Amino acid sequence: MSDKQTFAEIILPLPLDGTFTYEVPFGWDLKVGQRVAVQFGKRKIYTGIIHSFHHNKPELYKTKFIESILEEEVFVLPQQIKLWEWIVEYYMCSLGDVFKNAFPTALKLESDTFVKLVKGKEFPAEEGISKNAYLIWEALHHRSLISVDEAADILDLKSVIPVLKELLDYGLIELDERLIEKYTPKIEYYIQTEISLQDDSLQDVLSELEKAPKQRELFFQLVMRQQQSSKPILASKFIKEFGGSYATLRSLADKGIIKFFEDTSDRIQEFDEDLHDIHALSEHQQKAIDEIRTNLKEHDTVLLHGVTSSGKTEIYIKLIERVLAKGKKVLYLLPEISLTTQLTQRLQKHFGNQIGIYHSKFNQNERVELWQKTINNDYQILIGARSSMFLPIQDLGLIIVDEEHETSLKQNDSKPNFHARDTALVLAKLEGAKTILGSATPSLEMYFAAKQGKIGYVELSHRFGGVQPPVMEIIDLRRAQKKKELNGDISMRLENQIRDTFKNDKQVIIFQNRRGYAPVMECKSCGHTPYCPNCDVALTYHRLSHQLKCHYCGHSQAKPNKCYQCKSVELETKGIGTEQIEEDLLRIFPNNSIARMDVDSMRKKFAFEKLIKAFENREVDMLVGTQMVTKGLDFEHVNLVGIIRADSLLNFPDFRAHERAFQRIVQVAGRAGRRKDRGLVLIQAFSAEHKILQYASQFKYHEMAQEILYERRDFLYPPFVKMIEITFRHKNRDRCYKTANYYAESLRKYFDEKTLLGPEAPSIARMNNNYYFKVLVKILPNQSAKKVKILLKDALENLHQVKSFRSVRIDFDVDPY
Numbered sequence: 001m002s003d004k005q006t007f008a009e010i011i012l013p014l015p016l017d018g019t020f021t022y023e024v025p026f027g028w029d030l031k032v033g034q035r036v037a038v039q040f041g042k043r044k045i046y047t048g049i050i051h052s053f054h055h056n057k058p059e060l061y062k063t064k065f066i067e068s069i070l071e072e073e074v075f076v077l078p079q080q081i082k083l084w085e086w087i088v089e090y091y092m093c094s095l096g097d098v099f100k101n102a103f104p105t106a107l108k109l110e111s112d113t114f115v116k117l118v119k120g121k122e123f124p125a126e127e128g129i130s131k132n133a134y135l136i137w138e139a140l141h142h143r144s145l146i147s148v149d150e151a152a153d154i155l156d157l158k159s160v161i162p163v164l165k166e167l168l169d170y171g172l173i174e175l176d177e178r179l180i181e182k183y184t185p186k187i188e189y190y191i192q193t194e195i196s197l198q199d200d201s202l203q204d205v206l207s208e209l210e211k212a213p214k215q216r217e218l219f220f221q222l223v224m225r226q227q228q229s230s231k232p233i234l235a236s237k238f239i240k241e242f243g244g245s246y247a248t249l250r251s252l253a254d255k256g257i258i259k260f261f262e263d264t265s266d267r268i269q270e271f272d273e274d275l276h277d278i279h280a281l282s283e284h285q286q287k288a289i290d291e292i293r294t295n296l297k298e299h300d301t302v303l304l305h306g307v308t309s310s311g312k313t314e315i316y317i318k319l320i321e322r323v324l325a326k327g328k329k330v331l332y333l334l335p336e337i338s339l340t341t342q343l344t345q346r347l348q349k350h351f352g353n354q355i356g357i358y359h360s361k362f363n364q365n366e367r368v369e370l371w372q373k374t375i376n377n378d379y380q381i382l383i384g385a386r387s388s389m390f391l392p393i394q395d396l397g398l399i400i401v402d403e404e405h406e407t408s409l410k411q412n413d414s415k416p417n418f419h420a421r422d423t424a425l426v427l428a429k430l431e432g433a434k435t436i437l438g439s440a441t442p443s444l445e446m447y448f449a450a451k452q453g454k455i456g457y458v459e460l461s462h463r464f465g466g467v468q469p470p471v472m473e474i475i476d477l478r479r480a481q482k483k484k485e486l487n488g489d490i491s492m493r494l495e496n497q498i499r500d501t502f503k504n505d506k507q508v509i510i511f512q513n514r515r516g517y518a519p520v521m522e523c524k525s526c527g528h529t530p531y532c533p534n535c536d537v538a539l540t541y542h543r544l545s546h547q548l549k550c551h552y553c554g555h556s557q558a559k560p561n562k563c564y565q566c567k568s569v570e571l572e573t574k575g576i577g578t579e580q581i582e583e584d585l586l587r588i589f590p591n592n593s594i595a596r597m598d599v600d601s602m603r604k605k606f607a608f609e610k611l612i613k614a615f616e617n618r619e620v621d622m623l624v625g626t627q628m629v630t631k632g633l634d635f636e637h638v639n640l641v642g643i644i645r646a647d648s649l650l651n652f653p654d655f656r657a658h659e660r661a662f663q664r665i666v667q668v669a670g671r672a673g674r675r676k677d678r679g680l681v682l683i684q685a686f687s688a689e690h691k692i693l694q695y696a697s698q699f700k701y702h703e704m705a706q707e708i709l710y711e712r713r714d715f716l717y718p719p720f721v722k723m724i725e726i727t728f729r730h731k732n733r734d735r736c737y738k739t740a741n742y743y744a745e746s747l748r749k750y751f752d753e754k755t756l757l758g759p760e761a762p763s764i765a766r767m768n769n770n771y772y773f774k775v776l777v778k779i780l781p782n783q784s785a786k787k788v789k790i791l792l793k794d795a796l797e798n799l800h801q802v803k804s805f806r807s808v809r810i811d812f813d814v815d816p817y
């Protein structure tokens with residue numbers, strides 16, 4: 001760097017636009033992507049990422065210096081920053097939004113930085129150094145760590161950073177990174193003895209321990225163990241195996257007979273089973289892979305449309321092998337963790353420890369470790385849900401987006417509202433990598449892109465092993481009701497079939513897309529339904545906890561004994577949730593083991609893994625669940641799938657409702673009969689004639705796609721237009737509406753009534769005591785999305801000129817799902 005003043009643009013975890021300028025202290029050698037600590041505002045310290053360097057001194061304000069470098073190595077790769085910037089522009093959010101989402105929380109220092117002494121330094125006898133610095137230095141002799149805020153208290157000063165900086169500059173203190181990062185390596189103790197079976201001294205030691213039989217026993221086991229293997233011996237494991245305690249080991253160590261040593265062990269568990277060879281592909285699979293390769297010569301992206309159980313995973317494995325052979329890496333994106341268990345087991349069998357898993361249920365420490373190992377090139381394959389897309393992977397060769405149609409690939413609950421599949425395509429482009437999108441029921445967006453020749457397309461329409469697709473049967477609930485062939489919500493047909501399946505020693509999966517016991521409670525005499533006090537939704541009855549719960553804000557209250565309105569005690573429940581189905585089934589099949597799989601029962605870490613294992617081992621005969629049971633699971637003995645009420649999938653006020661219903665039904669059906677015997681799927685529905693049920697039960701994907709695409713074109717929906725949804729939120733309904741209306745009006749001159757819709761209250765107009773209004777903008781193919789986004793942002797700026805509008809929260813959702 002030249003001797004001119006150098007400035008760095010820093011990305012900070014703040015929901016503000018752009019980067020922030022800081023001065024680089026003279027002589028510091030920094031790199032783009034490095035992590036630094038900077039002061040923002042009066043007292044707060046943040047970890048930031050270096051975005052770029054320049055020599056343009058800002059004229060309007062005085063810049064601060066970068067406080068410190070957190071580590072020598074680059075933490076974020078330059079191409080990642082490019083991806084972040086694309087997300088900012090495309091999804092209309094701030095760099096800080098992306099930063100916050102991309103990093104494990106433990107790596108984002110938000111306030112409390114801690115400092116500690118650098119050992120063995122004398123306080124300099126110079127004039128220049130301040131008295132305040134001395135006070136802190138002295139305080140650190142009494143306490144090993146002091147936070148920035150505490151330092152400010154000690155000195156009774158607002159801005160203590162310059163003081164700390166002085167101390168830092170003199171090398172008297174350093175930032176304590178362990179605490180900054182809330183990341184502590186896990187320390188494990190190993191034990192070792194220098195005495196072996198062959199040693200003469202063995203006898204002596206054993207007799208010395210004559211009076212301490214426990215110590216003697218453990219010592220002897222340790223000697224034996226060391227004889228068998230040269231692997232270091234973990235104290236905790238050793239104790240578990242042979243009994244005894246740390247105290248016993250400690251006594252041995254005190255006598256100098258054994259030694260303890262530490263190691264910061266990996267939290268991430270290693271895979272140490274034998275590796276399997278890759279399966280030979282079937283003829284159909286081989287053909288598909290050949291076609292994929294041909295397609296990849298022309299396209300960067302290929303959609304693999306392979307029916308359920310066609311063996312797509314084996315195809316991915318083959319493709320991954322090739323990529324690894326070329327020294328490149330693979331990112332394997334999955335919609336949700338529910339899928340990772342089985343999949344990682346399968347991949348680990350082939351690739352062992354080359355795989356890193358980024359799991360949303362992993363704790364912060366585990367995630368930090370994975371991040372660091374990724375940047376150190378310890379993994380060749382990274383598997384994870386949408387946030388794994390931000391891992392610092394170098395030399396990316398291939399991205400696989402499995403179950404590409406899944407809506408959970410789109411992030412809706414927090415910013416940025418990015419779609420992992422679409423963002424993956426951009427990442428691949430930045431990296432020069434290829435992308436494979438896989439699904440048995442592709443999204444209409446990708447299907448349409450394939451039909452237009454924008455991406456490659458390969459179809460695989462045979463199940464692996466020549467297994468027939470399952471038989472699909474629709475059960476007309478209206479007729480069953482008339483004929484009194486319903487037991488609760490289970491038709492006789494389904495009940496008998498479950499019984500037969502159990503008789504044949506097979507397993508069953510039951511799907512109902514609502515959780516809880518009953519979606520609504522109703523008073524028999526006045527018809528009153530208890531609503532959430534914070535939201536415009538009826539409360540859901542959860543029988544197991546005897547509560548009424550709101551699924552939107554988390555509110556819960558005890559189940560009432562009387563109607564709140566007329567005090568009648570005759571309350572009934574309407575609609576059905578997974579809890580109720582489970583109860584019905586337990587009543588009908590008291591001798592079978594039934595388990596429920598939904599968010600309520602799967603909250604605990606590893607709950608999934610356990611249930612999946614139990615089902616695989618056939619300790620459980622029947623799984624009852626929400627859409628969690630529909631995705632990608634591969635069980636050998638499931639022969640029957642039952643859908644309790646398919647109607648509830650169809651009636652959503654959403655233009656994607658029919659597409660999704662088709663996908664859900666075909667996906668859950670795909671869990672049946674995946675090995676030798678043909679499976680059976682029973683779909684219970686009141687609207688048995690519905691065209692989507694007909695298409696799904698006949699596996700008519702192309703026909704369904706064509707019909708829905710026609711409708712989408714006529715009514716201007718994606719993929720024929722792009723959509724941006726603008727949400728307004730405020731505690732005051734009137735203010736919220738007025739703001740939304742002002743905003744919409746200011747845009748009318750650029751759009752017509754077909755492309756600018758709203759403001760409209762969404763189907764749930766109030767949530768968590770906030771009122772909502774939405775404005776929808778449609779961008780036609782001949783319009784520039786970039787320009788429209790600028791218009792929308794400008795309109796927002798104009799709106800903010802009016803003071804009373806400023807308190808209304810406004811969010812953009814690009815490509816809403």
Ligand SMILES: Nc1ncnc2c1ncn2[C@@H]1O[C@H](COP(=O)(O)OP(=O)(O)OP(=O)(O)O)[C@@H](O)[C@H]1O
Pocket residue numbers: 279280281282285306307308309310311312313314439440464631632633634670674
């Ligand atoms: N070449 C092969 N050799 C041996 N077994 C295979 C092979 N291909 C697939 N299988 C087995 O067939 C079953 C179905 O394959 P897989 O799970 O890959 O299907 P899929 O296409 O991913 O299905 P879904 O879309 O339903 O998830 C698996 O149990 C898998 O192990």
Ligand SMILES: [Zn+2]
Pocket residue numbers: 532533534535550551552553554555768
């Ligand atoms: Zn609520």
